[in-house]
Amino acid sequence: MTYTGKGRFAFYAKRYSRRKASIRLRLLEPMAAMRDLGVKVRLYPKVRGPQGLDAVVISKAFGRGAEKAIRAVRKSGCGLIFDICDNRFANNRVKGSAKHARRTNMLLTQADIVTVPTAVMGDLLAASAPDIADRIRVVPDMLEDVSALGDMRPSFLERRRLRRLRDFLDDHSDALHLVWFGNNMTGISGVGQLDDAVARLKAFAARHPVTLTIINNKPAVYREASKGWDIPSFYMPWSLIAFPAALKMHRAAIIPVSRNDYTAGKSINRPATAIMAGLGVIADSIASYEELRPFIALDDWEEGLARYAFRWDAEQPRLTQAREHLDRHYGRQHVAERWAHVLEEAGARKSAG
CATH class of the missing domain: 3.40.50.2000 (Glycogen Phosphorylase B;)
Structure with missing residues (x-):
């Protein structure tokens, strides 16, 4: 048109x-x-x-x-x-x-x-x-243009938080660095609904170490939810300017989805944001994510974690195709x-x- x-x-x-x-x-x-x-x-x-x-x-x-x-x-x-x-x-x-x-x-x-x-x-x-x-x-x-966001200069506090995140990841340099980002909707979605996903990460950690970074604005929810996680995790307060740099320090985003009437209609935005930043994605499927199935790990957490931990170079052509697909359609x-x-x-x- x-x-x-x-x-x-x-x-x-x-x-x-x-x-x-x-x-x-x-x-x-x-x-x-x-x-x-x-x-x-x-x-x-x-x-x-x-x-x-x-x-x-x-x-x-x-x-x-x-x-x-x-x-x-x-x-x-x-x-x-x-x-x-x-x-x-x-x-x-x-x-x-x-x-x-x-x-x-x-x-x-x-x-x-x-x-x-x-x-x-x-x-x-x-x-x-x-x-x-x-x-x-x-x-x-x-589409969220994280490259444009990254052009803005972070504040002193944001730079300090980014350094702390980098130090945490460097302390676990042999691990697969994973990130979750998003809002909380009590009882529907958010950090409080991550226990099942963390259990999958913990099981995979028996084969290969993992870390999980949480990026959002609910530190109290993170502190309560993470008490029983038993994997190395880090909380990063979300900010518009620091988010792109924080995101790019990781290899893959995890997007577990509690299936309900609130999440079912969600857009492609979250996996697209990760993909456009160069990350892989491991997610539960909803209708809007299906078009990304050829490029990311949907509904197969164990294999997805293995792909990004052990075969990262082999994933690059798929992720390039994913970015081209997103640009073409969105x-x-x-x-x-x-x-x-x-x-x-x-x-x-x-x-x-």
Whole structure:
């Protein structure tokens, strides 16, 4: 699809912090890429409102500010897109919050289009909000460009943390260095759900030593979870600038997945981030990961650990092919064009009205 150059668009979010992956990959980076295509897109002008816009994207925002913006957009007659990258209904069920589930339903059903990162995510949302089924459009996550992040200079504290990580890895120089990174969702995903994966690592360590680095922002959860791990592990606080350097100190990322309605619709982002940084990946499969099966270790932890511990050089052609595959299907221009197509579709509703 080639962008026709029609329309003016804006993205609304509660905050625009690059520290949040969903803001980077589903708002800031897509906006920058769309501007390169000539799309007239900006942050939502909260004071002026939607005047002069053809469509507005509400980016994973569920508070009063989002409600206010939605009311203004509906009143103006311009198109409304709600972008959501997680199954919030599953999150609400875990928290026992019927009130928040109703609120999520109310916000989504007001949109002309609901954008999601995967088809499975769309199906899961439609199961809880049937009215949106025919409004769902898939727009992939923008790939995390860790090389660009690595261009920023780390602070003194970040450099100190990176040195401590390097010292830890050097103390276990004969080990297979593994890393897990991600957010915690209590009872669904995160460090607290790593025990089964660590048991696999411990079993493999009888053949070859391993280390495990945890990168996230929940040190207390790590301390509690790691008490019974019995393998060398290290906690690294996540930061936008230090993350690329920390990631590249490892040989492979592990991505165990607790299968549930929250994780089932997740995008390819986590294995893609590791692959683009030059790492191998050992993961449990979900639908979005299947296309990577020829290149990484899915559902075969013992063999995957052996591949990366003993046959690293032989893995390089596969990982090169994986990076080429990701660039071909999730590259900057491809995702920007997909967003532009959806924005134009929503904007056309205003013209038709």
